[in-house]
Amino acid sequence: MSVHNQQKRSLSNRLAEGPVVCGEGYLFELERRGYLQAGSFVPEVALENTQALEQAYRDFMNAGSDVIVAFTYNAHREKMRIIGKENLVEKLSRQAIRSAKKVAIEHPEEDALVAGNISNTNIFDPEDAQSKIEVRAMFAEMVEWCVDEGVDFIIGETFYYHEEALIALEEIIKGGLEAVITHGLMAEGVLRDGYTVEDSCRILKEQGALVVGMNCFRGIHTMHPYVEKIRSSVSGHIAALPLPYRTTEENPTFFNLPDQGCTCSIPTETTFPTSLDPLYHNRYELAEWARKAHFETGVQFIGLCCGASPAMIREVSEAVGKVAPNSKYSPNMEKHFLFGQDETLKQHNLEYRTKA
Template identity: 75%
Template sequence: MVKRSLKQRLEDGTVIVAEGYLFEMERRGYLQAGTFVPEVALENPEVLKAVYRDFMLAGSDVVIAFTYNAHREKMRIIGKEDMLEPLNRAAIRLAKEVAAEHPTEEALVAGNISNTNIFDPENEESKEQVRRMFAEMIGWCREEGVDYIAGETFYYHEEALIALEEIKKAGLQAAITMGLMGENVLRDGYEVEESCRILEENGALVTGMNCFRGPKTMQPYLEKIRSSVNGYIGALPIPYRTNEEHPTFFNLPDGGCSCTLPTETTFPTALDPLYHNRYEIAEWAKEAKSSGVRYIGLCCGASPAMIRSITEAVGYEAVNSKYSPDMRKHFLFGEDETLQQHNKDYRGKA
């Protein structure tokens, strides 16, 4: 089958997009929490390929090159700027290798740029520094032949606009998603729906939100975005139970924790008890789709099982849907007539 572009896939229906490599790599033991730099692309490439593959086979139409935080500022902080270009190119090449393995239609490969953490709306030099950082990463993406650029987790509108400008200069399509913190507006004062409208008007193929917020505290803003823009909406929340009092995972408490945590909050390494289960994620995916979201996935904390639940919830079948739960043969909870009746009778006491 001829590989369709992102635009073609969006025209045809829902596009599933798995992010969350950062937390998944830390969970597997191949990335340091805190610095959160994806050195795994060079140090353990087979591990990165396995994660790419797991999410793709769970239903993701896109393999996003794991270059989140692989920008010059982060590499400077850890003293490894000499690794910057090799890391970016390696992450893209590994993504392309895995994308080509898809058994029915080759997956899309997205380059990835993100918040730089040095953008200052009052400092023109910082803006030029950010622009240079984006330009070099996007240049490597273009040379390596990505299908589009995913620009994500921007909490300043103007930084996102700079990213979009550089993507357009490179002649690539852009999916730009914003990270909305607890103030409920972007840090330079823009409402998120206003930001998305401007980004769409300036040529972004997809606009929307990712990270920071779980489904419950992201969905109301997705509906505002839908009423403000005409194009494709993207939504990639975190799979944690954020709420009105704690709309992001940065300050999400765990009232049942009995130990002293190394940081003031559960973020980033003690969020485990605060997960949504895959069925809650599936219900949100249905809601997001019905509200007009076409580019759907999860961000930090995502697992392949969760991505598969989204894939199936929106009406698709993943390659690995053959491993989706089927309790009919379970010794306690199954209904197969050949199962032992005394076990089935015992299920409520187990």
């Protein structure tokens, strides 16, 4: 039943009723679609190709994401300064949110939640007091724009310093919005200012975050043990949004993943970021992880991060018991000419499938 004419449920209300799926990965997805530059990874697409961004929002929402995350990841003054467009930071942020709100109301059952987004700044230095002032100012203005544009909550993500995450949380709370705070954990297995991820999440939860957890950097197998530690340390809602890449104990993040099957030289030092294609998990592996994360570990805010496709998001959504708007397009091999079961299929093709 459509609830478009009713009050849209908040994030906290939805979490109380069941899992919330958050499809991220716009950064890599829009680079694949040809609208974003790998390397600088700044979401200029919000201004330069607004329709392309809105279609990505739409595709992820229809695949089962309950949340449209306004694509302002890396749209802060430091990243915009590097590409010489700092004067566009506010315009870009506001447009990304407006596009998200435009698409959110297209959901056939209930308007998608629209999340503002702030992220690691790459200038935070625990030994530099001035950097902390600059980081807070960057977060404060982004939160202000989120409040002005009417987002439902804010995600602060990919923090590898506890203190930077805490500053983000403080500014979100000042803005009066619900906060989801997630860490990106580097290969050493602790945050760069020495906190374990579970201790940091516990503190962030105590300081007012609605949801705490992890996103990005790590795939399902190298992230999940830390998610379990967070679950043991934190009461309330936790988040997990891993990569869909096959990270390993030897290479726990996607920054240094090797590809032993590559037969050519690549222009980058490692497979990150543009040669990761052969290193994907398939959708069924991701679904198996999602079921474990939600039903066994108790992850309520669940999704995928960089590298995710709509088909992967749909698999995660269905794995945790939801039906996506585009679930009608989920795989069904019954009619396939080689592998189907339909009795009207041609027998000579079915017999040939072992040789195909």
